[in-house]
Amino acid sequence: MDGTVLIxxxxxxxxxxxxxxxxxAGCRVHATGSLSQLLRWVEEGRGDLVITDVMMPDGNGIDMIPAxxxxxxxxxxxxxSAQNTIVTAIRATEAAAFDYLPKPFDLPELMTRANQALSRRVRKTDPAPSAAPVPEAVADPALPLIGHAPAMQNLFRMVARVLNADLPVMIAGEAGVGKTVVARSFHDLSDRREAGFVVLTSADLSEEAIHNAADRAQGGTLLIEDPAGFDTAAQARLIGMIEAWEVGPRRNLMPRLVSTTGADPQxxxxxxxxxxxxxxxxxxVxxxxxxxxxxxxxxxxxxxHLLARxxxxxxxxxxxxxGATAxxxxxxxxxxxxxLENLTRRLALTAAGSEISEAEAHTALAESSPIVPPAPAGAPAVRNGAPAPVAAPAAAAVPLGEPANMRLAQSVEMHLQRYFDLHGDQLPPPGLYDRILREIEKPLLEIALDATGGNQLRCADLLGINRNTLRKKLTDLNIEVTRRRKLM
Structure with missing residues (x-):
């Protein structure tokens, strides 16, 4: 590696x-804790590569890039940057940064990126790229869009690359991962943010509803939630609407199409x-x-973050x-x-003091699901303001993994025994029967609805219950009407 690096x-x-x-690695290095010093070095002609933090005592590193x-x-x-949010990744990309890495970074990865930057330097005889203005920081929309993990950083980079492209975007993932938040970011952080943001769901199946949504989204963003949950006629109407936009006289007002789907749309x-x-x-994309x-x-x-929110x-x-964090x-x-958000809100309401203890976190997890990590031996739990059971030692806990040939009854028995073991010599909280049935009933209904394509009559027949009973259970269990689950 050869060149002078300014840090x-x-x-x-x-x-x-x-x-x-x-x-x-063979480089010459000048390092400073000041952006003003960095800019002086740049203006003096020093350096072949700049590596800069974002939040500095005398300014913002991203804001310095145009200069x-x-x-x-x-x-x-x-x-x-330690600001591991989607906004930081997008602003770095829009400021034409060569690359962006979150802190704490992997040193070999940073060295690889530095080598790439030094190897791909634009020659001084090349025309200068036109400087794009860096937009003012936009409030991060709802922000569970934070993350240092490589999977989230890859997501941030992809969003930044296609944020203002005229490409429809499909956002895939499991329920609860934040797909709608990502979709909203495509609008709130883009150059379409002053226009309308309209959501089209499986409840909006009529031709009139689809066209009304399209009219309100002109020039902005149309979010189509789970198009696989739309019936065939509604999907055909969507296709017709998109085709009319693509060849019609108001093509310049066509909204950005963003859709959310399950983990495997194919x-x-x-x-x-x-x-x-x-x-x-x-x-x-x-x-x-x-x-x-x-x-x-x-x-x-x-x-x-969710506790702060x-x-x-x-x-x-x-x-x-x-202990609670671990x-x-x-x-x-x-x-x-x-x-996770439901858990943090529950803990915010029920914790006895300003700091949530490990025992309080364990109790909240145990009461929400029979499958929880064991609390360390000797850690007293708290339930309803009173001391509760000490968990069994970790060695006594049954591992979550289970053999592929395990029968359903054995699997249920394993998890129930684990739940009792977690409470040591004392009994679990009262109401166990209804709580366990509810834990089993909800995923059963969700899977059965998926298997029958959301047809409640077929689902009720599959389960062997009355259709009205099914509708009541969907309401009682707060099962969202998404992904081909439409209350009839």
């Missing part, structure tokens, strides 16, 4: 680590739940939002103890970010 970071440790690593490019159009800039096409010609019109279990390191900062909405201000991080969160 700007207010953290002396990071400056030292980067200086040593780049020097060993760097004005002085030295050929100088690549790599942005590093499976919906293969099963004829989603028309192939509609899929290809909506999937100009497909972005997959990772489940929470694929980014477990993001769970603690997400939980802290709950406090801003009027709930008591709470923080997480180290316990929450270990939980699989099958309901993803939505389940």
């Amino acid at each position: 700007a970071d207010d953290d002396r440790t990071i400056r030292t680590v980067l200086t040593q690593a780049l020097t060993r 760097i490019h004005k002085a030295r159009p050929d100088l690549p800039v790599i942005v590093i 499976a919906d096409v293969a099963a004829a739940r989603l028309r192939a010609d509609l899929y290809y019109r909506l999937a100009g 497909t972005i997959t939002v990772p489940p929470l279990r694929a980014r477990v390191d993001d769970i603690p900062p997400l939980a802290r 709950a406090a801003a909405q009027g709930l008591p201000h709470r923080t997480l103890s180290e 316990l929450i991080r270990a939980y699989p969160f099958p309901g993803n970010v939505r389940e």
